[in-house]
Amino acid sequence: MESDQALPAGCAGDAMSGPTRSHSVAERIAQDIQAGALPPGAWLKQIDLERRYGCSRGDVRRALDELVAKRLVQHVPNRGHHVFELDPQRLAQLGQLRAILEAAAADLSYDKADAAALQRLEALAARFEAAVRDGTLLEQHAANIAFHMALLELCPNPELAAMIRETRNRVPSALLSQWPTRGWIEQSIRDHADMIAALRACDRDALRRVVVGHMREGRRPGAG
Amino acid sequence: MESDQALPAGCAGDAMSGPTRSHSVAERIAQDIQAGALPPGAWLKQIDLERRYGCSRGDVRRALDELVAKRLVQHVPNRGHHVFELDPQRLAQLGQLRAILEAAAADLSYDKADAAALQRLEALAARFEAAVRDGTLLEQHAANIAFHMALLELCPNPELAAMIRETRNRVPSALLSQWPTRGWIEQSIRDHADMIAALRACDRDALRRVVVGHMREGRRPGAG
DNA sequence: GGTGCTAATATTGGTACCAATTTGTGTGCC
DNA sequence: GGCACACAAATTGGTACCAATATTAGCACC
Structure with a gap:
């Protein structure tokens, strides 16, 4: 629904090849998390990321998986991914x-x-x-x-x-x-x-x- | 081709749900790497893994991506994944x-x-x-x-x-x-x-x- | 006989589609 | 007026198919 509110900061998208693309997407998402543009607890909807970073759905999924492995985002089955919240x-x-x-x-x-x-x-x-x-x-x-x-x-x-x-x-x-x-x-x-x-x-x-x-x-x- | 040589140790496959499945596959691959069944430098062909661990292609890909993030395997674009070799x-x-x-x-x-x-x-x-x-x-x-x-x-x-x-x-x-x-x-x-x-x-x-x-x-x- | 080239094969990588689950909304009922 | 239930929309997750690329075998040529 409110796709614009979930991703406040805009990002330009460029064309790359191979799994390098999803990695660069992961890096940009990580930067936005670190910078606070994606606040802790925020839900990362695949459609929003896809549009915001100008990449395909598969790239978004791979990037999110990478960020889960790095403990920057958390995954809830059938619910989606949200930025890790640190108590x-x-x-x-x-x-x-x-x-x-x-x-x-x-x-x-x-x-x-x-x-x-x-x-x-x-x-x-x-x-x-x-x-x-x-x-x-x-x-x-x-x-x-x-x-x-x-x-x-x-x-x-x-x-x-x-x-x-x-x-x-x-x-x-x-x-x-x-x-x-x-x-x-x-x-x-x-x-x-x-x-x-x-x-x-x-x-x-x-x-x-x-x-x-x-x-x-x-x-x-x-x-x- | 020589699918049997690449994966010497056998593993049983069970049915799970969600992204838990690919994670468990990644864990099993990691165990096999740690145990030496998958020696350093060995190429991990997706077809072999798919058959050996009894899971789908997508699960294998996600598991490999996870292991790449953990630095256990290395990825070469358009060539595949191989077990990390430590000098x-x-x-x-x-x-x-x-x-x-x-x-x-x-x-x-x-x-x-x-x-x-x-x-x-x-x-x-x-x-x-x-x-x-x-x-x-x-x-x-x-x-x-x-x-x-x-x-x-x-x-x-x-x-x-x-x-x-x-x-x-x-x-x-x-x-x-x-x-x-x-x-x-x-x-x-x-x-x-x-x-x-x-x-x-x-x-x-x-x-x-x-x-x-x-x-x-x-x-x-x-x-x- | 060895070497370089070409075609066939196998493997990887990406995309698109479809099913499953959840969330939000509207309505009827208490 | 508030609450529970059912329906509809949206989102996620998985699978299957297809294109791109590398490897290997075969062949002509030197």
Whole structure:
């Protein structure tokens, strides 16, 4: 029935070949979930997705199956798929898992930053700082993600890195955008600088401390 | 063509309903991969799977997509699916990731074992020991898995536990059954006892040390 | 005798159609 | 006026068919 309300954000559709198409659809749906365009609990009707992303029915089904496997959407037999809804407990558990993984990545990455990587990270940190001064909230978010993605590229274990990316994507950023107070953002800027400093000094404990602390700020105080 | 060679192990097929069917097919394929019946690199022809697991074509496709998402099989467009092949480097990285996760789970579980849990673990450890004395290699493997699954149930973070299970399933046990020397098995029995002792004493560091050490035995010495 | 090419076959990938189940609506009844 | 029941519309789920692509066998040619 109300197909327009279920999918507020529009997306352009392009032509691809093979199972790559359904994967790209899954990625776009995941992005929309992460961005909050598809809020937690929202029902994902196949017809809407089919029209919105400009793809066939089979592609939608395969994309939804992929997202179910990634735990981003939930499937109810004969009812359909809806965006995964995380209760506070589950959110805290995911946060704890993220902290474990990010800390481990920091332990492996602390001495892996060469001059070029440091320069790249500084540029991205500066971009985040600039977005904070005069940029939309979306730009701030994008810059923040870019910085952390670049930081993750230092991790010498690609399996760990992939798992961290998956875990990050399981937390809708719309939930994060509830708290971003001025203080949290200022703290983030300082944290980014501290991370770069720790990387330059090859200080493992410092990097680990900053990374974990950086995460705890975003979540509830007592849930770490 | 040679459909019989590609799928050496037979499986019975039962009738189910809904997307549960393809999921159960995926689980059975995953088991066969983990058990080594479907060796790394083997091509998974849809016709063979369809016949072997007694399900429809669509179920096979969905199951394969699920296994691709779980990184157990690889997909080559217009060629088909084949069991993921892990080079030594990738295997070492997966082992490192497993060590990180198992250690974290140990840190969270060290004080979560009540009397009933300890009794259950002791029973499973005894079952493993009995299987080592007079039991097939398959029984030993099953008992070992049962013990570690029970240990994992102590982990208070189900997200972490689920991730550990997924990671364990990504390492075919056929690769493990190359080294199981007498010494390794004896060491495993001692490790299991040490884990239980550490749980009884609520000794976090001891549990962590034993768990990580228990893993390093299985892999190459220098790859931890 | 070996090699490159062509046709036949087998397998994968996509689409379209149809059945099964659920949801919303309208009506009759209490 | 509120509630239960039955009907209609919409959505999901499965199956079957067809096109596209890769593999293999056979054949001519060098």
